Amino acid sequence: MTVMLGSEQLEALSVIRLSVRTDETTSPTRQREANGRSARMLNARIVGEAEDLDVSASKTTPFERPELGKWLQEPSRFDVVLWWRLDRAVRSMADMHELAKWARRYRKMLVFAEGPGGMLKLDFRNPLDPIAEIMVTLLAFAAQMEAQAIRERVKGAAEAIRAMPLRWRGARPPYGYMPGPMPDGAPGQTLVPDPDAVKVIERIIRELVENGNPTAIARGLNAEVPPIPTPRDHWAIKKGRPTGGKTGGAAYDPGTTVERFKWGASAINSLLRSPTLMGHKVHAGAPVRDANGRPVKASADPILTREEFDNIGALLGARTRDTRPATRVSTNALLLRVVFCDECGTRMYYTKAAGKRVTNIYGCRAATHGVTCGKPVSIKAEWIEDYVEREFLKVAGTWEIVETRKIAGYDPGPEINEVAAELEEHMTQSGRARSEAGRRLWQEKHDVLDARLAELETTPRRPPLEETIRTGRTYADDWRVRDSAGRRGMLLDAGVRVFVKQGRKGSRYVVDESRFEFRLGQYDDPAAVRLAEILEEENSD
Secondary structure: OOOOOOOOOEEEEEEEEOOOOOOHHHOHHHHHHHHHHHHHHOOEEEEEEEEEOOOOOOOOOHHHOHHHHHHHOOHHHOOEEEEOOHHHOOOOHHHHHHHHHHHHHHOOEEEEOOOOOOOEEEEOOOOOOHHHHHHHHHHHHHHHHHHHHHHHHHHHHHHHHHOOOOOEOOOOOOOOEEEEEOHHHOOOEEEEEOHHHHHHHHHHHHHHHOOOOHHHHHHHHHHOOOOOOOHHHHHHHHOOOOOOEEOOOOOOOOOOEEOOOOOOHHHHHHHHOOHHHHOEOEEOOEEOEOOOOOEOEOOOOOOOOHHHHHHHHHHHHHHHHOOOOOOOOOOOOOOOOOEEEOOOOOEEEEEOOEOOEOOOEEEEOHHHHOOOOOOOOEEEHHHHHHHHHHHHHHHHOOOEEEEEEEEOOEOOHHHHHHHHHHHHHHHOOOOOOOOHHHHHHHHHHHHHHHHHHHHHHOOOOEOOEEEEEEEEEEHHHHHHHOOHHHHHHHHHHOOEEEEEOOOOOOOOOOOOHHHEEEEEOOOOOHHHHHHHHHHHHHHHO
8 A cells, every 4th residue: 555656657636634733742744744754655746735724624625625626626737636634624424525536526536644554645547446346435424533532522621611710711701801820820721802892893993882783883993994803803903814705695696705804784783792702611602601690700800890891782772773873973074063054953063075076174964864954054174173172161261070889789680681691592492401410411501590699689789979180281281292083072972062153255365263162061160160150241242
């Protein structure tokens, strides 16, 4: 089976495959060297290489692998296919059968450099040779049994690690986290916050709180240049792999391949509703629970508290029921949601100069929102922005900024609903187990969930508290260092509203501030109330 082939010059394809790119025991270099030795023993010349990294033989056939699949479609380019070991080629009898059928059809030789008896050569160039057929069957059976044993070991290890607090089993972490060392130098890995992903999550939550909805938020993330990576692309970038791939969502045709995946409302909803944000382990869509029914922690540093997670869930529910047009959240316009048309009361929107118009403007767009406006107004952006900045700082510039720190409370209600739903689902399986072990496992899970429910039902609700903190900074101080979005936030927080009236004849070329009405809706400083009263008196003269 391993004799030299004399002077006959064969052309060989060297195949490299790794299930995990970082696995040193089966490194590409080691496989390449072994294939090279086989080629020399066979008097073969290597004419090409098919390298598939991070590709599982249990999950893909040889014909489905990105590089090898291309080569197998062009059998005329080589005579021999070289692998390091059999498990680099297949992990099932079915896959081995298909590979052997291909080799028989195109009269190829399959060679495995190393194995229990040294180099193994399956020569299908002679269709009458029965030895190759027998060897294929035996080896494929052995490969399938080995793959099954590996799966069982991996499954058992994963189940054991899943029950360990803070211990992460590997693979792709939930979005917002990345693998890190276990606390106190303990063996294994845990999950720690991923700073890049946490920034995106914080942005999503901030926009949701600012009256955004999942559709509008997703649109804003996709509109960034470059676009904000989705969870799947984010992990690919972290691992140094290409982004994008085959899509499976309803937004694409089946089998579509894209360079980057896009955010969608469903992705935003799934992300914000995932218990992983609280640092909980999740398996098969449900929280992993310990013997007392409590969620098992995956991270010692969760992104959200239980209270924050529940508040976001409530906001998502409200946004889902909200049928109003989506709020635009991705803009640099200083006065979005600040400046209004005095005639119809609707917002004015920023429009950049284009075509014959050489200035940026804010204009009434009531008609596009189905509102009739008798006298739609527009104003040069520079004029109204300068006016608002001056008036705002005149009134509020000396105010001290007072921040409110919220001390989270605790309401067991949402978790009670979650555990009750999980128990209700579990109860539907009652009486179905036929074995004693199955009935015991069913009862154990029932007792765990029931114990957790009893504990939650006796846990008192703790209302949230607010603490006022004086910063020593004034509005003028912060205004100087904020960008347009930050300044807009200051105006909105202070309740600033500016209404623009129709201009008089000739006011198109000269700013006429009598058209503007500046209003403040809320005050944190008693002195500011008096300042606003003085301002109102001056404007009424």
